[in-house]
Amino acid sequence: MRWAAFGLMLFAGTLTTADAQVRSVKLVTPERLFGYFVGDVLRSEVDVAVDKGTVLNRASVPAPGDLDYWLELVDSHVEETAGDDTKLYRISLAYQNFYLALDARPLNIPGFTLSFTSSHGATSVQVPAWSFLISPLREILPAAKAAGADYMQPDVKPPYYNLLRERIATFALFAAALIAFGILAYHLALWPFGARAKRPFTEAARRIRKMLGAREDELAYRDALLALHRAVDATAGHVVFAEDLPQFLDAAPMFSRWKEEFNLFFQSSRQTFFADNIAAARADLSPDELCRFSDRLAAAERAAP
Amino acid sequence: MDGFVMTIRAAAAQWSFSVIADLYGFFRRARTILFTALFGVLVLAAVAAAALWGVNAARNRTIAALMNNHDVKVATDSAPRVIFARAYFFMTHSRLDDAQVMVSMLDIRGSKRLRADLHYDMANARLKRAFDMIGEGKIDAAGALVGLAREDYRESLRLDPDDWNARFNFDVASRLVREYPTFTQTPDARRRGARPLWTDLPSIPRGEP
Known part of the structure; x- marks a missing residue:
């Protein structure tokens, strides 16, 4: 993850009240922003430091679901850490892309607005958009094949239950029971220890x-x-x-x-x-x-x- | 002072020794019961393990029969892998609607790995059928099937983002149908929130004068 410089100090223009309630906003994106394929999950973090007494409006945090026809927010959760006179909100987001790429091209992850309330009123903060490069998975024109199914990867065959664990457990437990019987028989001088x-x-x-x-x-x-x-x-x-x-x-x-x-x-x-x-x-x-x-x-x- | 400490120490030694001696004495007297209980518990555990072995072996026989194209009826509350095998049987015998029922069943109780694999297989079955339909000239029906297949690939990738075969086949399916950004969509089920408390009655008077 790297600190995205453009995420800093964005709040200055958005504040409406005299004293700052939101101190800083940092957007942390993945270190590498290229070489992604269809289906990849990209994680970002938004760290917002606020004055004590300022509360994040949870409804302004994006909820999991479709963002675009090719983009899905699969996870979003908020962590709250209290300092001496500040509070740090860390918003973790996970995006999964389903983009059909024919060539490498930049894709945009949209920004969003977070809103906060305090005794001085409401404040909102804009979290910026960011982008990454998607790469194609296949050639544009595959060689012609006889059937459509030949272009596809094979099915997953139905799995069987692995009986090894049960087999080992059964034999081991029967062996242990036999040993326990031996100890008991020895103790009670039963067969085959009757003659001792x-x-x-x-x-x-x-x-x-x-x-x-x-x-x-x-x-x-x-x-x-x-x-x-x-x-x-x-x-x-x-x-x-x-x-x-x-x-x-x-x-x-x-x-x-x-x-x-x-x-x-x-x-x-x-x-x-x-x-x-x-x-x-x-x-x-x-x-x-x-x-x-x-x-x-x-x-x-x-x-x- | 030293004498006092030594008295304490001696008392502690005496006490701990008596506790150990008591424990040993208890063990000696209870040996018969302990050994009998140990033997009984081990026998029960061994029988339980053998029973589980038998149950799973029977499930494997059902799976093997399905894989050998025997139309074995399977209850909807069967073990997850049996349901997987039944769904796969339907897929390979051109009964996609029956297969979809089994896929939904597995979604309720199966593990993430198993569900991802079954959604992938379901998507493959639909995509193969779509290829066949394109060959027959039924373009519209094929388009609908490809759409369903893409949804299954997406579900599979949601469950296991690292499934490279699902990514590849999703790419194959996606190139069959051009996709456009949609403007009106059914709302995402995850975003719908709680159900409204009041039903919308069409005949409520608006209170106009």
Whole structure:
């Protein structure tokens, strides 16, 4: 953009009141004013500095629309900046030309009048016209062709939807879901991590639930007790008897909340395996309670670091 | 003073440590729920992505059918590119009025790029028809068509001023019809402003004595 000299100091003759309400008008046109083609958009700016208290009449700013049969104003907007005792109006304009040029020739962008109001009355300012050089796009006499369509540029073929993004998103999300399932399965010691040794109580709880759910008889209860024993042994790393319980709970503090239940469990275990009195054992610790107890131990095991 | 500062510091360290420990403890206890939720959300997202893939693949099949000259009916609220393909089908099958309906449809919902391209294609179709009519000696009808084509090229250039093919073909169309500055024109729609509040009644008395 360059400062157009002819835009300066135009207000001097137009002012009607004694003191200046409009201080300066500057028209800024594109730096290059030649070599434009049909369809090009040219932007200009009009900077008007006014006294504080002077207001631009917005209706005097050209509105977008046709200016001539070949010229259109496609955009116009006003920016307002307040200074100490002045106000700067910047009016940005965008013109699009649709001129059919057979040779390079100057085209005129028309000027317009801006009006301002203040307590002293109304003032108007003339924004000057400016011009640029348009160039032709084609030769004047193209070589003769068989059909009219041969003179034209080809159509744009209908575009298809690009499926690449969806494809990548689908595969990536399924892969991520698979990984998340892996983490979850590892955490819950589900298949294929069911055999890992670090979750003996989780495994035992699952087996106990299955055993006690399938059969009501005493043998099932006996097996369930045995399974829980194995889990305790596996956690401790050696066989744990009732008298080893305090050491076991010291070594595995996450289970110490269930000291009472452990005592009950060892008591019914003694009844079952040494006194052979499963009925009494079931009275001490019912199958339901045993099931719940093993579930709680499994949860505690998973919550442990 | 130093002792006081150190007490504050120790309290802060203690506090931040307890917050971190609380957070870690919370994470440890909530792990099962968190992992399950993560897995569920990822599965849902993957299914949604796959569904979108399927929808767009179906749209592409419709476009392909239209491009292979199958007269596939398309609803007016279809996806923008399907409407584009339907309009192009009409253009290439000499049904310019039907094509214009689709162009208007796309103007409501299509992207700027797509609308610019479709207006360009519409103008091309009209200009080709005009060339045919000139060959048949129907000069007046051809002139009207060229005028419409020029309007479409202008709309295309308004939407995308850098479309060089539209500029070129606009030049081709413009040379077919001499253009004069017009003195009486229908007012520009952008300048018309708000609609008047009162209708103009022809029988209002003027108040003459």
